[in-house]
Amino acid sequence: MNRLNHREGILFVLSAPSGAGKTSLCRELIDSLSDLRQSVSFTTREKRGGEQEGVDYYFIEAEAFQKKIAAKELAEWAEVHGNLYGTSLQTLTDAAQQGTDLLLDIDCQGAAQIKHSYERGVFIFILPPDYAELEKRLRDRGTDDETVIQRRLENSREEISQAFWYDYLVVNDDFKLARDRIVAIVTAERCRSHRTAYLLDKLTIKGEK
Amino acid sequence: MNRLNHREGILFVLSAPSGAGKTSLCRELIDSLSDLRQSVSFTTREKRGGEQEGVDYYFIEAEAFQKKIAAKELAEWAEVHGNLYGTSLQTLTDAAQQGTDLLLDIDCQGAAQIKHSYERGVFIFILPPDYAELEKRLRDRGTDDETVIQRRLENSREEISQAFWYDYLVVNDDFKLARDRIVAIVTAERCRSHRTAYLLDKLTIKGEK
Numbered sequence: 001m002n003r004l005n006h007r008e009g010i011l012f013v014l015s016a017p018s019g020a021g022k023t024s025l026c027r028e029l030i031d032s033l034s035d036l037r038q039s040v041s042f043t044t045r046e047k048r049g050g051e052q053e054g055v056d057y058y059f060i061e062a063e064a065f066q067k068k069i070a071a072k073e074l075a076e077w078a079e080v081h082g083n084l085y086g087t088s089l090q091t092l093t094d095a096a097q098q099g100t101d102l103l104l105d106i107d108c109q110g111a112a113q114i115k116h117s118y119e120r121g122v123f124i125f126i127l128p129p130d131y132a133e134l135e136k137r138l139r140d141r142g143t144d145d146e147t148v149i150q151r152r153l154e155n156s157r158e159e160i161s162q163a164f165w166y167d168y169l170v171v172n173d174d175f176k177l178a179r180d181r182i183v184a185i186v187t188a189e190r191c192r193s194h195r196t197a198y199l200l201d202k203l204t205i206k207g208e209k
Numbered sequence: 210m211n212r213l214n215h216r217e218g219i220l221f222v223l224s225a226p227s228g229a230g231k232t233s234l235c236r237e238l239i240d241s242l243s244d245l246r247q248s249v250s251f252t253t254r255e256k257r258g259g260e261q262e263g264v265d266y267y268f269i270e271a272e273a274f275q276k277k278i279a280a281k282e283l284a285e286w287a288e289v290h291g292n293l294y295g296t297s298l299q300t301l302t303d304a305a306q307q308g309t310d311l312l313l314d315i316d317c318q319g320a321a322q323i324k325h326s327y328e329r330g331v332f333i334f335i336l337p338p339d340y341a342e343l344e345k346r347l348r349d350r351g352t353d354d355e356t357v358i359q360r361r362l363e364n365s366r367e368e369i370s371q372a373f374w375y376d377y378l379v380v381n382d383d384f385k386l387a388r389d390r391i392v393a394i395v396t397a398e399r400c401r402s403h404r405t406a407y408l409l410d411k412l413t414i415k416g417e418k
Contacts, residue, residue, distance in 0.1 A: 125402070127408055127409075127412065128412075130411075130412065131412065157413075160409060160412050160413070161409075161413065163402070163409055164402065164406060164409060165402075166402050167401065167402060168397070168400045168401055168402055169400060169401075169402045169405045169406075169408055169409070170400050171408060180396070181396055181397075181400055183393070184392070184393040184394075184396035184397045184400075185393075185396075185397040185400060187389070187390055187393035187394075187397070188377070188390075188393045188394040188396070188397035188398070189397070191377045191378060191379050191390055191393075191394060192376065192377055193334070193372070193373065193374075193375050193376060193377055193378045196378045197373060197378075199336055199378055199380060200336075200369060200370075200372055200373060200378070202339075203336065203337075203339065203340065203369050204366075204369070204370065
């Protein structure tokens, strides 16, 4: 690819406490921004009905996953309910080199690992308008009992207390507004001069007599 | 104003070589973003028909202007065709404290002075798609003779060569797209965490038991 016509792909990392609406927002972003691709993670858990290899996850054996950890091939990884999940550093660097913008939906600890290992990325944290609303949303799901709701609220407080280092804070007071704010962040980051300096080179060369 | 409910106003500085479409873009931005105000400059030139004090400019005497320079009250100033033009530092700091976002349309040298004296601001440079298009736009105006056109093109090259330090580069290939990109930058900058950390304070306080 021609260096002068080329912008490096950007990694957008999205985190949010549960109940802040992250899953719906991510789905909406991938649907509405055709030039933004969801980052696909590796996992050791069993493939569920309807899930596709390379679309939902890359499904691998625990031994292969451990090798990736040992070889420092993962930008982040975590164990959840006995299964391993992780993002390959190669996935991120390939996308960057190809000029592909990626969306990675991950919790605060994963995001912090990415920031440390990948040293790039735009970090966006989605906030609920307030705790009362967060609690209401968790209850309205009707899927969790009181203990689970209380634990989720506790986790949310913990996650929000870590949000200070993110680049952007987006309040999800209104779904459409929140989506528009994230779309605006994607558009703005694509215009940042450290990413678009090749435009100046192009103009300088074309402009020379 | 309550610190916890308050975001500092942002200064958006827009520069562009002549022919890049800056004037139309600024007018469109002020019209479409009701919560963005055009910054009003001081000038020593005569008021023209239709111009309003405090809307188009603050019209002052040369002596008063010189006093402002001496007292370091100006964030930037310049002499153009024998008249003085400048932006008051007080205008900028008042808007910031009141949470008012300002748009300042100014050349590269003025922008550089602002960056130095005000030490804040979001700097956006508008680029023409290429030199051929810039030349075409200058010729299509039909107002300038060949010497003036050549001088403007030369100035444009000079301005573009200084654009590297701006925060954002926006290509005006299509007026509507360029406007949308600047609107996106305004929206995104309003979400930046160093400006919206008060949201975390609010959630932390409300969230405490």
